[in-house]
Amino acid sequence: MPQDLIRPMTSDQADYLRDESRLIGQAEWIAFPETEQQLREILASCRRSGRPVTIQGARTGIAAAAVPAGGVVLSLTRLNRVRGMKQNADGRYVLCAESGVILSRLRKQIEDRHFAVSDWDEPSRQIFEQFRRDRTQIFTPDPTEATASLGGMVACNASGARSYRYGPVRRHIQGLRVILADGQTLDLQRGREKAAGRTLNLTTEQGGQLRIDLPTYxxxxxxxxxxxxxxxxxxxxxxxxxxxxxxxxVSQIELVLQPLPDQIWGVTCFFGEEEQAWQFTEQVRAAGETGLLALEYFDRQALALLARYKAGHPAFARLELPQRPFGAAIYCELQGEREDQLLEAVARLGRQMEHAGASPEDSWVARTAFDRDQLLFFRHAAPECVNLEIDRNRQREPSLTKLGTDMSVPNDKLP
Ligand SMILES: Cc1cc2nc3c(=O)[nH]c(=O)nc-3n(C[C@H](O)[C@H](O)[C@H](O)COP(=O)(O)OP(=O)(O)OC[C@H]3O[C@@H](n4cnc5c(N)ncnc54)[C@H](O)[C@@H]3O)c2cc1C
Known part of the structure; x- marks a missing residue:
């Protein structure tokens, strides 16, 4: 085993035994590869010695998938460089980033048009010069928790509120580099390595042949x-x-950027009854509002939890909440080229609120980045409060854990 790369876990590394599910696992070893070559050596060594490996990105997952059950923790936090930039056949900018890059950091770099380009190749630097002069770009996937790593987002096919418009991460990935359990590598490009029917034949960069019979479902x-x-x-x-x-x-990811819409507004609509919020949502979806990026639902209990934490927890004191209790809220995010387009869209949402029996007066419109940050804080606070609630209750019942998941029900099957 490469002693310098795989080390015994120490007591100050307890954070690596858990993720946002709050489940605590156990592991004997830990590794922090800084290069793809180190990653390959670690995996090949674990394979030879039969040690199980748990891959970790930023441990923001809520399904305990990054919690180890013995063996080696493989933390990708130090595999965190943006390696270059290119343009795809559609003229979109494509960033090549290592899997440990954190989403919030990448967003800031894209927004500031600032990357450490000194070790980029010449074609990447040329595209970067063009990128700097072009209109602002955005990597659209937004799994709410912006401290997630790109590798974790790819591994989970993360989605989040904006997937209403942009779909999950899958749609925004052009290529991947993958290290297999024996240390061999695959370099995969969308449109290049394809299955024939349900059979996928792949050749590793080391010449290994893989035949994969894909699921038939x-x-x-x-x-x-x-x-x-x-x-x-x-x-x-x-x-x-x-x-x-x-x-x-996944060691490296090619992610496709989009031009940032000129205007993004957030509208939070409050409803006295949950049924009104459902009716509003159905109407908005059926109307096919073209600029709609996100539709997110907060039920009565989520709003009550937020109110309780705002009152009793300094970290949530700046949380904006309505003056009186509501039964539900729907967060709508809208994009548009011009302000008048968005004003019209907000007016349409107001009419749909009225139609559902609610008042447009009970809505907040965030038009600036500052206002939107307030709304983002509101959206992020709900799962954060749940996590704190779990931590608090664990003091009473240590075996308590949280398993967060999504359910998907076609509209016509809803009661
Ligand atoms: C408050 C909050 C809100 C959230 N909201 C959403 C949401 O709206 N939508 C959503 O989709 N998710 C959401 N999440 C979940 C989470 O943020 C995402 O799933 C995220 O993509 C996980 O990334 P990570 O880097 O933290 O991965 P981790 O938690 O470290 O790992 C997740 C899984 O990916 C695997 N993995 C990690 N990196 C790699 C890699 N490089 N190669 C192969 N496998 C890897 C791990 O083994 C594990 O199975 C939320 C989480 C929190 C805490």
């Missing part, structure tokens, strides 16, 4: 993160996206 036509992605003639990258690290370690 038909994927449901609703949002789904269950099981491996499988479709006739599918792209190989899609098998690894959403595979939760079970097929290999």
């Amino acid at each position: 038909a994927l449901p036509q609703v949002k789904s993160a269950a099981g491996y992605y499988a479709a006739d003639d599918m792209d190989a990258v899609d098998l690894f996206i959403g595979s939760d690290g079970t097929l290999g370690v």
Whole structure:
């Protein structure tokens, strides 16, 4: 075993035994590769010695998938460089980033148009010069928790509120580098490595041949993160996206950027009754509002929890909440080129609120980045309060844990 790369866990590394599920695992060893070569050596060594490996990104996952059950913790936090930039056939900018890059840091770099380009190749630097002069770009996936790593987002096919418009991470990934359990590497590009029907033949960069019989099931036509992605003639990258690290370690990711819309507004609509919020949502969806990026639902209990934490917890004191209690809230995010377009869209939302029996007066409109930050804080606070609640209750019942998941129900099947 490479002693310098895989070290015994120490007591001050207890954080690496848990993720946001609050489940605590155990492990004997830990490794922090800084290069793909080190990652390959670590995996090959673990394979030889039969040690199980738990891959960790930023440990923000809420399904305990990064919690070790013995063996080696493989933390990718130090594999965190942005390696270059190119343009794809559609003229979109594509960033090549290592999997440990944190989403919030990447967003800031894109917004500031500032990357450490000294070790980028010449074509990357040329594209970067163009990127700096071009209109502002955005990496659209937004899994709420911006401290997530890119590798974790790919492994979970993360989605979040804006997937209403932009879809999950999968749609924004052009290529992946994957390290297999024996240390061999795959370099996969969307459109290049494809299955024939349900059979995928891949060649590793070391010359190894892989024949993969893909699952034969038909994927449901609703949002789904269950099981491996499988479709006739599918792209190989899609098998690894959403595979939760079970097929290999993603070391590098090519992510596709979009031009930032000129205006993004957030509108939070409050309803006395949950039924009104459901009716409003159905209407808004049916109307097909073209600029709608996100629709997110807060039920009565979530709003009550926020109110309780605002009153009793200094970290939530700046949380903006309505003066009186409501039964539900819907957060709508809108994009547009011009202010008048967005004003019209907000007016349409107001009419739909009235139609659902609520008052447009009970809505907040965030038009500036500062206002939107307030709304983001509101959205992020709900799961954060749940986590604090779990921590508090664990003092009474240490075995308590939290398993967060999404459910997807077609509209016509809702009661
Ligand atoms: C407050 C809060 C809100 C959230 N809201 C959302 C939401 O709206 N939508 C959503 O989708 N998620 C949400 N999440 C969950 C989480 O942020 C995302 O799933 C995120 O993508 C996980 O990234 P991570 O780097 O933290 O991964 P980790 O938690 O470290 O790992 C998650 C899984 O990915 C695997 N993995 C990590 N890196 C790699 C890699 N490089 N190669 C292969 N496998 C890897 C791990 O083994 C594990 O199975 C939320 C979390 C919190 C705390």
